[in-house]
Structures are given as C-alpha cells and as structure tokens.
Amino acid sequence: MQESVGQELISFRIGEQEFCVDIMAVREIRGWTQATPLPQAPSYVRGVINLRGAVLPIVDLAARLGLGATEPSVRNVIIVVRIGHRLVGLLVDAVSEVLTATADMIQPTPDVSSDAVKMFIKGILALEGRMVSWITLDRILPEQEAEAA
C-alpha cells in the first residue's frame, strides 16, 4: 500500500459494502443536512442543499447503485465531488480512509454483479481480505434530457 506510484482513493461504506472514488474528484466531506426535494426527479436524487451559496444536488449513492434507499440521519456523510463542471453531493453511510492503489491491485469487475452496479464500477480492489469497488462518477447523474423534444 505504500508504493510511490499509485492513485489515491477515498473509501467509504454503504451498508456492509465498501466503495471508493478518486481523491482528485473530491472537494469536501460534510455532514448530512436536510435536502429540499425536487419534483419529478429520479428517486436517487434526494434534493438540493445550500453549499455556501451554491445549489448542490444530492445523490443517494445506495439508491443509485440499486442497494435500496438510505434513510439519512446525522450520522450520514455527504462527499462533495466534481463531475465535469458540476459539483454533486454523494450521500453515503461513512467515510473510511484514504487508499493508495497501484495498477496491479485493480481487478476487472467480475461478471456476476447486477447491471445497475456494473454501470458504475470501474474495477475491484482486493485489500487484505476486504473488497473495495472503485466507482466512476461520470454516470452518477441522471441522463440529460435532450433540449429539443
């Protein structure tokens, strides 16, 4: 884990499972605040919160990955990530640690998981008996509706 070349990742928990995202995408980590729900939004979009004057959409990552909706409480955490030019908050259960992953630690996603999960998993990290799934962020937000109907 101490290799000089390698990518730094932030790992977090949703239920019993562990996931991670590229640390470069993470802007900040903050506690849960009540979100304002958006009409006609997908169920995994919890709503929007005020992040120092900007309106930040909150994605319930568990719901997005098809693991069931989260019942957020003060113990939950929002990871603020940059996706393209957007800032988005990811609702997770808890943040665990910072990992350094080298290329040889990453395995391709086995062909067993559900499609919903596979869409977002870039690879699997096997660490001393733990398994951490690396999440790609580009597809987390709902597809943009085409402007011209």
Added chain:
Amino acid sequence: METLEAIKVTFFQECEELLGDLETGLLSLQAGEGDDETVNAVFRAVHSVKGGAGAFGLEALVRFAHTFETTLDKVRSGALKADEAVLKVMLRATDILADLVQAAKTDAVVDPDRIAESSEDLEAFWGGHDTAAPAAAAGESDDWDFTPLAFAPVPSLAPAGPPRWTVWFKPSTATYAKGNDTVLLLRELARLGDCETVLDASSLPAFDALDAEESYLGWTVTITTEEGEAAIREVFDFVSGDCEVRISGEVVAMPQLSTLPILPPVMDLPPLALPSAQIPALAAVEPEQRDVLPVDGPADLHPRDKAAKKEKEAAPSAAPTIRVDLERVDRLIDLVGELVINQAMLAQRVGEIDLTRASNVQLALESLEQLTREIQDSVMAIRAQPVKSVFQRMPRLVRETASMTGKQVKLVTEGEGTEVDKTVIERLSDPITHMLRNAIDHGLETPDERIAAGKAPEGTVRLSALHRSGRIVIEVSDDGKGINRQRVRELAVERGVIAPDQPLTDDEVDNLIFAPGFSTAKAVSDLSGRGVGLDVVKRSIQSLGGRISIASKAGQGSTFTMSLPLTLAVLDGMVVSVGEQTLIVPLAAIVETLKPKKSDIRRLGTGMLLAVRDAIVPLIDVGVALGWRSEPIDPTTGVVLLVECEVGGCAALMVDAIQGQRQVVIKSLEQNFQRVESIAAATILGDGRVALILDVDTVVGERRVEAEAGGSPRLALAS
C-alpha cells in the same frame, strides 16, 4: 507578446462599438436624419478600424477599410451625394467590414469575391483605384506602384475646416542610409490631421538607369490640422539636415495654388509637385493672415465656432466610463447575493431571540436591510445595458433575410435605450433573430403580392423595446399578411397537436404555432426553417422566466410580444408553504390571493375548478403538481394564489399557507444539476435552506395540455 494580445482584444472590442456606430450612422443617414456630423462620425469609425487594423498588420481589413474610407471621404467632402444607392452599397460594405473584423479575430478567411464585389461597388462611386497610401497601413513602403495618383477632389471652397498646410519633402539618400523610413513620416503627418498625399516621382530615372541605393522620390502632403507649423516641423526632427522640407500655409486668397494639384481630373495628368519656388514666398507673405483670412468662407470657419463644433462632437461621449471585466462584476453580484442571504439569516436569528421591536438591534437591522437593498440595486445598475447592443445587429440580419427571400423590408426600431440586465441582454439576441426572420420569411409578402393587396411594395418590420411593470417587453411586428388560421389549424390537426374537432378561439389558433411538434415543415426555407421551431424559442424564453405570444390580423400583419424579467439575478417572490416545503412563487405572476369558500369550489371529473367572481378557473394543488403529495388538500384550509400566465389565462394555485413576500436571489439549478420540470430556479432562504422557485407557466400550462388531451398526463411529458 501578451501585451500585444491584450491590446488586440481591446481593438476587437472597440471594433464592435465602431461598427455599431458606423451602422447606426449610415442608417440615420438613410432615414434622412443625418447631418455633416453623422458623416464625420461614420468616417471616423471606419478610419479608426483601419488605423487599428494597420497596427496589427491585418492587411485585408486595412485594404477594404481604406476603400470604404475613401468613398466616405468623397461624401464628407461633398463630391458624392449620400443617396439611397450609395448608402445601400455602404451598408453592404459595413457587413463585409464586420465579417473581416470577425475573420481577423478568429483567423478565418472571408470570401474574396464578396470583398472584391463590394470594393468595386464602392470604387464605382469615385471611379478608379485609389493608391494613396493608407496612412496607418503597415508595409506599404514595399509598394512599388508608381502609377499616377488620384486624390480626393476637395470642394473649391476648401477652407471648410481647420487650416490646411502644404508640406513638400524629399528625403535624401542619407535619410535612408540612416535607417529612416518615409512611411513613418507620412504616418506622423497623418496623426496631425487628414492628409492628401501626392507622390512626386518626376526625378525617377528609367529603370535601367536606376540606382537602387539612390533616393528619387518626393512627396507633397496637404494636411488639414489645428496644430501649428511647429508640430509639422517636429515630424521631420529626426531627418533634419538629410531631408529637404518645405512647409507652407493654406492660402485662401490664392485658391488656385492650393487646389491646383488636386483639381479633377487628375488621373491623366502627370504627377505634380507644388512649384516649390513659390511656396516659401507664399509662406512669407501669408503668415499673419492665414488664421484670419477666410473672410469669404462659411461662417462656421471662425475659430470660436470651430471650438463650439468640437465641443458638440465631444458631447455625446462626455460621461467618463471605464471598461470592466464582466467576471469582476459577476463576482460582485454573487457577493451581494450572499450579503442579501446573510442579512436575511441575521434578521431571522434576531427575530428568534425575541427582542422588543424598538430595540437598537432591530433598528440597526432595518437600516442594514435598506443599505443591502441599495447596494443590490446599484450593482444591478452596473450590469444594466441598453438593448441597443442587440438591436444594432438586427439591420444586417434584416438586409440578409430580405435579399434571400427577395422581399423589400424596412426595419424600424424603437426604444433602443431601454435598459435591461446583462444576463438578459445576452439571451435576447436569439429569440429576436428568430422572430425577425419569421416576420420577414413568413409574415411579409413579396413585393408583387403586396402591390396586388394594395400595399406599398416595401414591407415594414417594427422592433421595439419598452419597460412595462417591471419587465422588458420586446415586440416584433410586421405589416404582412397575418397568420393563415385555416392553414395553421389544418397543420396542427395533421401533426396531432390538436384534435380535429377542438374548438379554439382565433387567439388560441395563432398561438398554436408555439406548440411543440408544430413546425410548418412545408414552408421550410433556408431561413426560418433552420430546424429550430418556435416551440424551442418559446421554451428558451420561458426558461428565462419570460413569455411570448402572438397577435395577428388577417391582411394587416402579426405582432410577436415577448416579455422578460429585467434581471435574472433577483426576483420578488411570495414565500409559501406546501406540505413541509417552502416554495417561492414569482410575485409578477400573482394577481391576487384569496381564501376559497366551500361554495366556490366545483369539481369537474378528477379536476377542481374555482369560481372567482364571475370567472371559473382551474384550481391546481401545487403539492400534487410537483409530486410532493398524491391527494390535494382541502381547499378551504389552504390559500389560493390567483395567477395569470401566458398560456392558460388565469389559474388558481392552491398552497397550504403564505409566509410573506421577499426579494430572493436566483440560483441556477442547471449549474450543478439540470433543468427541473415546473421549477424555474432555486434560492437560499434565511435559514440557509434551499427553496425552489415555481415556474408558474409550466405548472399551469401542463395542466392545460393534460386537460386537453383528455386527462392523460403522459402526453404532456412526451411532447
């Protein structure tokens, strides 16, 4: 290099303003409103573009600007009358000049044929090729063109301006040996005033006898300048001793001398140098007289009058201005937005700790609130701009559209000075462009049709802007044939926009052209049919919190009316509660609020209606419309907001309670997320939470479409 780039950016910014001035000037000349000053302003605009372009070595631009300038100079000097034909060519030349500037900016190339065509048209007015060196152009010292020069015929009553000087100079071989360049001298002279430059190549030997190192050429420059002789002398400071220079003042008493070398027709004559022997003599005779002399000239020659005239020229641009990077202003707006939110938070906190109303804290808070509002208004005023910047681009569009459709169009603009926030200005251009194209392409008839209908062959399109109850209203009207309701109806039925037997008022039929899926595909032309239907225009206007509608009279024309908020940064809103949520309803949309009585509620199928005095309007539960609850609340426990919107006339929105009115700062949902149906934007409340701003038109409009489609909500979403 970076500095040069920065200067270049400034140059292009200036170019945009200059081109605008140019077009405005020409148009006012065309309308018969211009005077000499307008001609001068137009000339100056082209001249400045040329000057700047020369500095950056933009050859094509310089060359074309020079031709243009020469033609304008003829107009200025009175040799050419600015009649309809001339102005038409000049307006086209303005378009090309704009294209060239744009091309220079993006390193693109403008079709050389178009440039050549326009240049020829311009040249046709004064017959021939002007090779007089563009004063500020770079690199014409390489110009080995010794053809006799033509120059502008000056009016015989020459002294219609500042004193004129004749400068004759011939650099010696030593001048060049020391690295001096004649072009720099000419450029310096040009800086003093307008110059007529004549090349004296009379001592140039035959080619075989030519010594490459020898200097043969001399120049006679007739310069019109307020500066004195000393200033002219100063130009030659660096070459003194190496260069023969003779300077003489304008002599009105002997006009034949000053006008002699520039009397038309000159083209066939060999180049003339001023008889140098006479010049010193003249200078000796006239010095005290030259400022006093033009007694016979027009009255405005008097220095005092000239000074007055100068003042008049300067007057329009008297108020000092600064250029500021837009980002800085936006940053300021954001900060003020934060300040407003913070102030609201503070007010709420103070309210929570239950101070007596008269306490000092409360008073200080009130003055803080007032200050905050004033700061906000002032900052908004910084960004407010007249719509002129958008309107200015339209005459060109109209000309192009007119020539493509073969129609004759006159554009009349009104209310160019109407101010609106920068955020709105930027987004006005597309809808206006579309509406204008539509008016010309579909609204106006061809000249033949118009004559047959007993109208003038030239159609009129009117573009106007005005402020009305806190919004900006833009109208585009034409005096064309109006909407063919029969055909619109047929098409709408054909495309499944409406049911064949649906009863519609004329007004409703007219507004069908904005319906999604309605695009007069049969009439798709190069212009309006660019794949963007009016429904998209409508949607983009709605997303700005605006509305658009059309009114039409058969045979008399149509009028598009578009109204937009003056700013996209703040909004006066009604704060309401819906379920556990707080929502903002734009105050502009609310007509009145009321508590409904049980007897006023009617049920119609699954929907509800509310009787308001003698009208019956649909009653919409906002919570249900937004999907926050499945069953509407009991209307008698809630509050009803009577709203007016563009699509469905009046409607009643039902909410749980009203919290109050407040000015809110608009925050985009699209920045970090995407457009949300029925929601215009978001804001941040005093308690730091996000509240959504309701898009009244969509909420009501959607209900209407649902109702019309027989209660199927899917159709509204699918369209």
